[in-house]
Amino acid sequence: MPSKYEVLVQQVREQITANIWQAGEKLPSLREQAESSGISLMTVMHAYQILESQGWIFSRPQSGYYVAPKAEFLTQPAVHQQVQPAESVDINDFIFEVLQAGRDPDIVPFGSAFPDPGLFPRRQLTRSLSRVAHAMSALSVVDNLPPGNEALRNIIAKRYALQGMKVSPDEIVITAGAMEALNLSLQAVTRPGDWVIVENPAFYGALQALERLQLKALAIAAHPRFGIDLTALEQALNDYPVKACWVMTNSQNPLGCTLSDEKKQQLAALLQRYNVYLIEDDVYHELYFGAHKPLPAKAYDTRGMAMHCSSFSKSLAAGFRVGWVAAGEMAGRIQRLQLMSTLSTSAPMQLALANYLATRGYDSHLRRLRRMLEQRKNSYRQALHRLLPEVRINECHSGYFLWIELPPGVDATELYRRALRQKISIAPGRMFSAGGLYNNYFRFNISYEWNDRQTRAVEVLARLIKEMLPV
Template identity: 60%
Template structure:
């Protein structure tokens, strides 16, 4: 059990013993930090967990209070399962991403970690070295399924977690997004129902739109992840072909499912014979001692296509990803040959050359440490400047913060206002076909914090307060 979970359980036990009664004010975050000796992030996460369970409530500019015991209910509401016969979101996503590419913009809306955290000099040396040895035959040898040495290295990485994956079922792709799109294409036809999270990675919505697929969006919580009751209801009521999920450091929420919930999730999908497409690009960016297991580790029926890449943990520009495709490997290779033909041969060889130096784990340890420090700094800055009504959800992995504002705030408008001040954010509209998350936005906390970033937070806070004030006056 993690530290924040231990603290949450301690407080729950105190509430059960009537040490804290309904309506009592709990110690503030800073008081709890001093009393427990835990970090601000750990205490904040524990309080968020308790709030999500209905054990405590937050009152603006007042603190946290013990809540009345929630009334148990097994009823799944309509809002927990959202049906979309037609997905139409690509234009909006394209416009937001294009605006975030400007070098003069504070890139809180970026999907990629700070590229200065990557070992670019060593990778470039590897690229120069292999470029001198590339021949016509080496290009042919790196056609689908991809470079043999690279596939072996990836298979060994799986083996370190106790997950048996043969190199023969691994297909190297141009980033994880190609792996995910090919996986979706191989198991669906236009008009099929596909399950996604709500909110979910916008690339999933773009893929559904491109392939003419219908979306079943399942409610997903920043602390507990996907709602399994709602998922089961969707499976019962619809002929679902595939399920595209991200259970490790989910984008945009950041939540990582517990091992027990992953086991239950895989068992449920196997029961309904639904193919699981696992988007696992952030699993190397954990802060604890052990890397979280992929859903593939719990799959005994061969229903999982596991997709990942080096783009978020090693280098973005090389576009090296893969899918452990099982029985679908050959068909995915055929589809790849008809689209991108193959992944860049020099890039594959350069990654193989770098991995051979055994510097990958050293780099990952440094990367995780810096991301954890920067996220902690971002959390402190936001807690210092944002209004009390803003709820900042964070996790002990990755580099995203999910900010939930009062429902009177429109983050689509906030995005436009912030961009006018050369600040980008990722508005909640990017991650859903509906309007459930229009009061939320995702913030990239991987950047080094300096005067520019601090002023950007101050500006965002001012814009948020302006919207809140205007709504009160209306």
């Protein structure tokens, strides 16, 4: 029998689907809903939080909850398989080509993986870096060897604690960005030839890591709105000797979707049942738009088998290249692997971040950043619907990416090449699949301010798409 909050979630979904509540319309307040439904205020709040995490509604501070814009459900590729095995991964050359092309400062960076640097508090970070540079001693390098700066690890542990999670500073390893955290985590639990689960589509960094470490990929279908298919995941766990599962649980790149708390809990339980390590790529965890920060799947790990990887690159300082992994039982092994590779993360950058994070400026910055990204995403979404009527856009309420489906027969890789000649970049769907899928999809960065330059660039994309439509 479903619980009271599950019943309310289903009722509100059905009401929105039936157009009883229109997109942009304000829902009854928590108190009003509790009185009319005859359930507790906490139950209503829990139901609204679930609806928000699933993209049905969104919240505005001091205002209430509103119905989200209607999502156009994107189709899956025609040759799509729920479980797609790949004995080898060979995608790095193409990814390198796309990333190198995006370095040109004259290019409109719709294909960029990084947020607009103008959104970051550079002046305050520079002051912190200056302070620690003057105070550094000869011992600073030694003090910041793995597992990393103690003050910084304590600050990160306290931020976990604010979400109700018990993560000891001793299991946190500071790394040179999230990519080092993810690669070290993968290396810690696999050997060449092992099977590793990734999503489909997946962040291309995961595919590059598998290629570098000579690992085999099991790509599990991810729904544009609800994320990884857990039924297909269990099938893969039954059929293959899987060693690790690399998943993005919040603001998945490229889709943008966030798993519900229930699905995260099911994911963690499923992997623990099959003794498979979870490598959780959570670099966008601070870029949620609602009132409540989503939990990672690590919150539901009871055996220390989840390695939660994140960084400050997407929320604070891309150039600092400081990340971390809350590594559970693998913390010691990851420290030893780091000592054999990069030795340690930059001591000045660790010290500068610890100095900045000790102030109250970070959370104020995050509130401004989330508000700005939400505004820009809404502006881009409206403009793209108007200027690119041929495409379909995945509606997700976090982060700074849109996942866009082109009409059948329009190749996103060819569109990327034609757009690049016009000084416009996009991230073609081929970057996100080891099996050559998603050829009529691309990822679109909305973090830069919408202005005349962006308008002209989208108009050029519209013209190129029309030229490529099958006759």
